[in-house]
Amino acid sequence: MNRRLCLLFLSSLCWSCPGAALAENWPSKPIRLIIPFAPGGSADTLGRIFAHALSDELGQRVYAENRGGAGGVVAAAQVARAEPDGYTLMVSGIASHVIGPALNTNVDYDPIQDFTHIAYLGGPPIVWVAHPSLGVTTFEGLLKLLRGRTEPLSYGSPGPGTQGHLVAASLIQKLALPLVHVPYKGANPVMLDVVAGHIRLASVSWTTALPHIRARSVVPLAITASRRFAEFPTVPTLKELGYPDLVATAWFSLSGPSGIPPEIVHRLNVEVTRALDGPLLRRELDQEGISVESMDPDSFAQFVKAEIARWTPIVRASGATAE
Secondary structure: OHHHHHHHHHHHHHHOOHHHHHHHHOOOOOEEEEEOOOOOOHHHHHHHHHHHHHHHHHOOOEEEEEOOOHHHHHHHHHHHOOOOOOOEEEEEEHHHHHHHHHHOOOOOOOOOOOEEEEEEEEEOEEEEEEOHHHOOOOHHHHHHHHHOOOOOEEEEEOOOOOHHHHHHHHHHHHHOOOEEEEEOOOHHHHHHHHHHOOOOEEEEEHHHHHHHHHOOOOEEEEEOOOOOOOOOOOOOEOOOOOOHHHOOEOOEEEEEEOOOOHHHHHHHHHHHHHHHHOHHHHHHHHHOOOEEOOOOHHHHHHHHHHHHHHHHHHHHHHOOOOO
């Protein structure tokens, strides 16, 4: 009799904990990974690499779905409203969860409370590139050129409030540089104009600039990485040039709606970490100029909070507004 009562109690306990039952059977169907930008660029590259890696690890298809708009805000709002069952995830990042809310305080989600932040994926640093016709090959050479000019020089970025713009705005403020911002609608258009010589200086992500750097169509002057890249040992970091507060990446991450069962969050974090430790994936990301780092869910959530505190004042001081 006691054994029967115990079994009935355990059965009722399982039914009262749907999250535990969900986690036990997860994943039992394909998982949607929303990429909050159009195809091409760092977010799309990283998202598709991890969709493939997680498909292998989880034994279920993880399919990427591009849903661009408002610098990631449109996709983030959609994911915040999704069922927290582990079947709708997104490539979150500094654009959707730090810069977007700072640019527009009317976004209809809280970047911390409305999300389950699962894992840090990585991202490329920002690089300053120049067209060869500018006649500079180093960051120091650029500063010398600027200080000798009577007219401001134009520089391009992927748009107002993007990290390329914010890094440039920070340096302009620190050094009183005579530079005028020319915002573009995306990183690829600005790079095409730099390569064509229509604009001779830009602050963009390393991944976007990398093919043009390899082709020697543009000259890399400095990067915001914590250390130099082995493939380009002569390109210095802004940190070693005296700007340690400008170690920064256009980072991306894996997030979902608030309330995903902890067991699913842990499983996803473990699988992301395992994928990051794989030599083939590391090599593929290195070729794209994407730096990676493993974080557990709690550490990553704290990282997001720290990035919000770090960049929000810079966004607002830059004068950038949501378009």
